[in-house]
Amino acid sequence: MPAATNGWRYLLVVKDDMCGYVRLYPGADATSQATASALLDWFGLIDVVATWVSMVQSALNHQPADRLGGVPPITVFLALPASTQLRALFHLRLMEQATVDWLAKSQQQQLQAVNSAHDRMHKDCLASAAAKRDRKRKQRENN
Known part of the structure; x- marks a missing residue:
């Protein structure tokens, strides 16, 4: 993402799939310290998570999204057909x-x-x- 005027260049997206709540954490650098700080803030808002599921962005782009009328994001934003993650x-x-x-x-x-x-x-x-x-x-x- 292009750098903002205040120096922010990175954006960490944290999403709770159970309730759909999304929080964006902008930052100047993508370090473990910035990630830990964002997660501590998240834990203060929501709660400590019992199980973490790591997602790959390409898998998310090809999954139909309820918020987009059941259409995958890659189709909505890029007009490309969705395919299986393993091509x-x-x-x-x-x-x-x-x-x-x-x-x-x-x-x-x-x-x-x-x-x-x-x-x-x-x-x-x-x-x-x-x-x-x-x-x-x-x-x-x-x-």
Whole structure:
């Protein structure tokens, strides 16, 4: 980010995902001392966090955002299509790139298989419940 007239050049963003509260901490330098100071201020406002989840900005840019009508920020601000966070793998020794375009298709196939299994399970449960009801009904009629 460009430097402000007072020397601030960095911006630390701290967000509470549970309530959506966001606080911006501008600073002249991006040091651990500035981060610790911002977090201590945050703890004074909110509370000490039990579990920290580190997020990568690119993952955030490609996730649909409720505040943007369910559209990913990268699409809203840059008119680029959102993609999976894992687009390519690199082999460090061979310096080869392997695309993972199959990942989205594989995920869709897996979700369809889970959905089909879920539907079959519900049909089996309905059939089992109907059979039990019929048996109980016949028992009551015979008594």
